[in-house]
Amino acid sequence: MRILLVEDELDLARALISALERHDILVDHVSTLEMALEAVENAVHSIAVLDRKLPDGDSLTIIPQLRRAQAGLPIIVLSALGSPEHRIEGLETGADDYLAKPFVVDELVARIRALMRRPAMIADMGITVGKLTFNLGDGTATAAGEPMTLTRREVLALEVLVRRAGRTVARSALEEAVYGFDDEIASNTLDAHISRLRRKLAPANVEIHSIRGIGYLLKATA
Amino acid sequence: MRILLVEDELDLARALISALERHDILVDHVSTLEMALEAVENAVHSIAVLDRKLPDGDSLTIIPQLRRAQAGLPIIVLSALGSPEHRIEGLETGADDYLAKPFVVDELVARIRALMRRPAMIADMGITVGKLTFNLGDGTATAAGEPMTLTRREVLALEVLVRRAGRTVARSALEEAVYGFDDEIASNTLDAHISRLRRKLAPANVEIHSIRGIGYLLKATA
DNA sequence: TGGCCCATATTGCCGCAACATTACGAAACT
DNA sequence: AGTTTCGTAATGTTGCGGCAATATGGGCCA
CATH class of the missing domain: 1.10.10.10 (Winged helix-like DNA-binding domain superfamily/Winged helix DNA-binding domain)
Known part of the structure; x- marks a missing residue:
């Protein structure tokens, strides 16, 4: 199992990667939208985890492109913007899950595993x-x-x-x-x-x- | 097509309604079990979508009453309780489908469609x-x-x-x-x-x- | 341009794992 | 005790899928 993590806060990214790898999940990590699009062209991922606010823009904007690159790719959005409006906006753009920061790392792991476990x-x-x-x-x-x-x-x-x-x-x-x-x-x-x-x-x-x-x-x- | 949506989380309800109406599906929205039973008496719905946890109880309990009011009414249950035990419980009570939260709006639409053209x-x-x-x-x-x-x-x-x-x-x-x-x-x-x-x-x-x-x-x- | 090399195509073969079916005995229920 | 159900095992059957032999073709270099 291989996931794509797009996150520019390096401390958080490192924490996530080590947590995920403890669960035998391979992580490709990039920190910009541009690199994310490139990564998804070059490998097949089971899930993408996107930080919403990135140096080169709002990650919601690339969701359609990610899906075009890989149809049916499950996407989880992480964001400090946790209001219901933002949540809805994220889900309507096509995200499969929207997790407000701050969150417990284990919760993200749990949601990733839930998404993988459930092709339904x-x-x-x-x-x-x-x-x-x-x-x-x-x-x-x-x-x-x-x-x-x-x-x-x-x-x-x-x-x-x-x-x-x-x-x-x-x-x-x-x-x-x-x-x-x-x-x-x-x-x-x-x-x-x-x-x-x-x-x-x-x-x-x-x-x-x-x-x-x-x-x-x-x-x-x- | 006209469906009955029973959901007390207003943000989610609004998101669902707008998504469903974009697919030309009419939505009657209520937020309690009591209102659901009244609604199903007064109109013919193609499908009922029930949030499981509602202010006045567990929506599984009214499935038999809904079916009595409208024989063969297909029912989809939405729930944060997504464990296999809960799913089975829901399906055995007579739900036709059981969707764990969080879910993609498009998936709900797809499942509604699927129920409409079900072979059996x-x-x-x-x-x-x-x-x-x-x-x-x-x-x-x-x-x-x-x-x-x-x-x-x-x-x-x-x-x-x-x-x-x-x-x-x-x-x-x-x-x-x-x-x-x-x-x-x-x-x-x-x-x-x-x-x-x-x-x-x-x-x-x-x-x-x-x-x-x-x-x-x-x-x-x- | 011709020829060589290597990546890819295609096909048949066959081992073996998955599945089918039946019988038998233990356990549970009456 | 009689009956029914269900787990197990023994045996038979099927067909997936790994391998290899052979064929095809693209690209690079002289």
């Missing part, structure tokens, strides 16, 4: 690419309305590809998503899965392009 | 799939009109499967429903129950498919 949070939210719709809640997919049968590994790979449809997904990110962090992969097994996925996706007018040396990219057929 | 017909605490009818109230079932005898564990498993008819149910969710949360399950007991259920369900034109590595899925025979 985003149940029934579908992503559509071409004639393909992918349901983030239960990992089911339909091609042109017809339900398609996917195996476990195929679901894991397709989820990441679809969430970043139109953008490249690093090969390492795919391996990480389909297998664990520790699970080593010895051969071209991933390629084989991609190959099988391609065949199943053909009726949905969706292609998986390979980006030589980098990874893969899923997009609708032209 | 719900009427008077009974669910029908194929020639099978399952009574949520007392856990009895009939196949093509003939009452069928189910054991306790079979009832528990079938209820979960029927509630999610047409959608996959994680194996872990089934174990959780049939046994306790703490109760460990050592062998293939669950498989055995599924097997026995299959045989009993055959006359009802209902099949339990296994989704390898994930869980099971109940649907009417094609």
